[in-house]
Amino acid sequence: MEELSPRQREIFLWVRERIVATGFPPTRAELQAAFGFRSPNAAESHLRTLARKGYLSLQGGTARGIRLAAGKGEAAGLPVIGRVAAGQPILAESVAEGFLPIDRGLFAGADYLLRVQGMSMRDAGILEGDLLAVSQRKDPRSGQIVVARVDNEMTVKRWYQEGHQVILMPENPDFAPITVDLRTQSLAVEGIVVGLLRRGEFL
Amino acid sequence: MEELSPRQREIFLWVRERIVATGFPPTRAELQAAFGFRSPNAAESHLRTLARKGYLSLQGGTARGIRLAAGKGEAAGLPVIGRVAAGQPILAESVAEGFLPIDRGLFAGADYLLRVQGMSMRDAGILEGDLLAVSQRKDPRSGQIVVARVDNEMTVKRWYQEGHQVILMPENPDFAPITVDLRTQSLAVEGIVVGLLRRGEFL
C-alpha cells in the first residue's frame, strides 16, 4: 500500500474522524469547507487519490459514498504489554505485543494489558500468562492489586499501607512479602489492576 | 418513549441494519425500494414518525442525514448469565444479568458469559464471581474446561474422557471428581470455556 503524503494523511484522518463523530461520511463540500479549498474539485481529487492508494473506497454517484478500507478504522482496544525492560516506560510502543479488541468501558479506566509472569499471586486467581487490565493511577488504597517497580523490577502484588510503611503482599505462600519504608526507600506505583482476562492456552 | 407499530419497527430495524452493513445511512429512495413503496413520501413519512417517537434523528436538507438515537444501536457484546434454574435453557432471556461490551473476537467462539459460583476450580485460577466466556460447543477434548449439567445441576470442571468414561475434574482438593459412565448415565455438555474475566470487587 502506497504511502500518503502529509496533506493526504491529514485529510484521511479527518474523514475517519468525521465518520465517527457524525455517523456518516462527509460530502465533498464539507471536506472543501474544512480544509479551506476554493474548489470542490480539490476535495474530489484528494478522495480519488486516497481511494487509488487503498485507504478508502468511493461508491460512484452516491451521496456520502465513502467507505474506509478494511483495517483503516481507528485502532480500537488496549495494548498488550509483555516484558518491560528495567527503567523503560511501560507504554513505550516498542514493548507492546499487540492490541486486543477491548471496549475501554469493560475495565474501568484501563490503559493497557499486562502479561503476568510468575505465580506470586496464584491464590488470588492470577496465573502466569494471564492479562491484567491496568489503570495508570498511582494512588492505590490498601487491598488493591498494584503494578509496582521495586529496585527497577516490575511486580504485581496487593498493596497495604500504614503510614510510611508499605507491604506488597503476594498471595502464594512460596513468596515473601515486600516491605518498603517510604521514608528511606523508593517505590514506584505504575498502576492499579482493574481487571483480568485469560484465554487460549492459559485456560 | 412511544411504542412502534410492527411496520415501523420493521423499518427501524432495516435502517439500523443498513447503517451497519454499508457504513452510512440509507436514502429515502433506498428505503422506498426496499419496502416496495410506490412513493418516496412513504419513506419520508415513516422516517419522520421514527424521529418523532425518538428512535432516530433527521438532519434536514442533508443527504443520508439519519442518526440513530442514543442507545438504539444494536446491543453489542455478550449476555451475562448468573444462576440458571434447573432444566432451563442457558440463553433464555429471563436469566441474563445484562450484557458486557465485549468484541466477540476477543474470546474465540464465545456465546455468553457465565458467572462462577463456588470454588471448585480455584487452583485453575477460577474464583467465585469470575465470568467465564463460554462457547456453546458440545465436543470437548480432554483437558478443556466445560460447563456441564449433571443431574440438572450446572457445573464447571475440567473434562477428561476415556472411552465411555468421563471424569469431570475439579481443581480444588476440597471437591471430589465426578465420574460419569456415558452408557448408563446422562451428561449434558452446555459449552466449552474459552476465556475468563474478572473485574471490580472480585479482584
Add this chain to the structure above:
DNA sequence: CCAGATACTGTATTTTTATACAGTATCTGG
C-alpha cells in the same frame, strides 16, 4: 360511531451532491 392514528399514492420542486473538464503552481526523484 368517529377522530385520529397508521400506511400509504402521486406529483413536483428545490437543494444537495458528485463529478467532469480544463487549467496553474510547486515539488522532487531520477
Add this chain to the structure above:
DNA sequence: CCAGATACTGTATAAAAATACAGTATCTGG
C-alpha cells in the same frame, strides 16, 4: 533538467436526494 507527482483553482452539468403538498384507505380506542 524535467516528467510526473501533489495540490490546488475555476466552471459547469447532471444526477441524487430531501421534502413539500395534496390526497386515499384502513384501523382502532374511546
